Amino acid sequence: MASRGKKKTTMAKLSRESRLRERRLEKDARKRARRDVAAPPLTSESWDGSESPGFDDSSAPDQRLAQGAGRAAE
Secondary structure, eight states, rough: OOOOOOOSSHHHHHHHHHHHHHHHHHHHHHHHHHHHHOOOOOOOTOOOTTOTTTTTOOHHHHHHHHHHHHHHHH
């Protein structure tokens, strides 16, 4: 079913937008390639888990709570 409304985007604009999308994809591919070359792949032997952003020492919160309780009693 065809639209009865007037086409609002010119072919020149569509062409510019498609070139921009292509440039962004190429830039992203170059960026990923540089990152892959710079960082050696992690293996189970080279990764110990301590570098993970979610890593948390389970004893750390207990120590902070104990220090806070000691200060409150003073």
